Amino acid sequence: MGSTHVPGAQTITRAVRALKLIAQHAPGGMRLTDLATELELERPTAHRLLQALMSEGMLVRDGASRRYTLGPLVFELGLASAHQFNLGELCRPVLEELARQTQDTSFLFVKSGNDAVCLSRVQGTYPIQTPAVPVGSRQPLGVSAGGLALLSCLTDMEVSRTLASIAPRLSVYGDLDVEELRAHCMRAREQGFAFISNKAVPGVSAVGLPILSSTGSAIAAITVAATQARMTEKRVADILPLLRSAADHIASLLRQ
Numbered sequence: 001m002g003s004t005h006v007p008g009a010q011t012i013t014r015a016v017r018a019l020k021l022i023a024q025h026a027p028g029g030m031r032l033t034d035l036a037t038e039l040e041l042e043r044p045t046a047h048r049l050l051q052a053l054m055s056e057g058m059l060v061r062d063g064a065s066r067r068y069t070l071g072p073l074v075f076e077l078g079l080a081s082a083h084q085f086n087l088g089e090l091c092r093p094v095l096e097e098l099a100r101q102t103q104d105t106s107f108l109f110v111k112s113g114n115d116a117v118c119l120s121r122v123q124g125t126y127p128i129q130t131p132a133v134p135v136g137s138r139q140p141l142g143v144s145a146g147g148l149a150l151l152s153c154l155t156d157m158e159v160s161r162t163l164a165s166i167a168p169r170l171s172v173y174g175d176l177d178v179e180e181l182r183a184h185c186m187r188a189r190e191q192g193f194a195f196i197s198n199k200a201v202p203g204v205s206a207v208g209l210p211i212l213s214s215t216g217s218a219i220a221a222i223t224v225a226a227t228q229a230r231m232t233e234k235r236v237a238d239i240l241p242l243l244r245s246a247a248d249h250i251a252s253l254l255r256q
Helices: 009-024 032-039 043-055 072-084 087-102 145-151 156-169 178-191 233-255
Strands: 059-061 067-070 105-112 115-122 138-140 194-197 204-212 218-227
Touching: 009 032, 009 043, 009 059, 009 067, 032 043, 043 059, 087 105, 087 115, 087 218, 087 233, 105 145, 115 145, 145 178, 145 194, 145 204, 145 218, 156 178, 178 194, 204 233, 218 233
Parallel strands: none
Antiparallel strands: 059 067, 105 115, 105 218, 115 138, 194 204, 204 218
16 A cells, blocks of 8 residues: 655644644744744744744734734634534524523624624513624624624734724724724723723623633623613623623533
């Protein structure tokens, strides 16, 4: 029988190992020296491998820290696999329970490039419901509570890069601008949850949390939305424990 060796297989294995290592060190990333050591490669060889991954959008390199982090293509592939593995369907029972408990509309968002995409939605039973954000709709990261939760999980450099990219698209969302959105992002980090009002949809407020993988990366975000009048500070405090429980439940389902 002939050899079963596949040309380039070793390089592919090394590339996958590099991506796994960097994912484990998210969101801070890794330096070339540390990656070369972990991969047991000479620095020039490791550098060539990382450059190839960067050219394909699998990695990005922070110019200041010189650390490598996962690139935009990884998120695009993750979004594609989310559909393949029916992430929305998997999470729907959790969203249904959250909508039942809060009586308000629950949403699941995922990151796609610089946008947050609505992957699933379950409407609540409260007599006054918010205008529905359609499943599959996209908005710039940070405009919705789900997008804000995802944005707040990025590094400072990634946040700045994202804000610079989406700046021309922000003004249609309640006259939102880069500095206001940056302030919302910082507040979300400090509070441990995302809250934004009257931006994604006029007259609507929402609270959101990221759903984290075992490596600490934000896979998705879960939110609850209601009218501004209904979403008081006390109501946010009441919703948060339910939202955290739902986020933890989804995270455990994904680990399984």
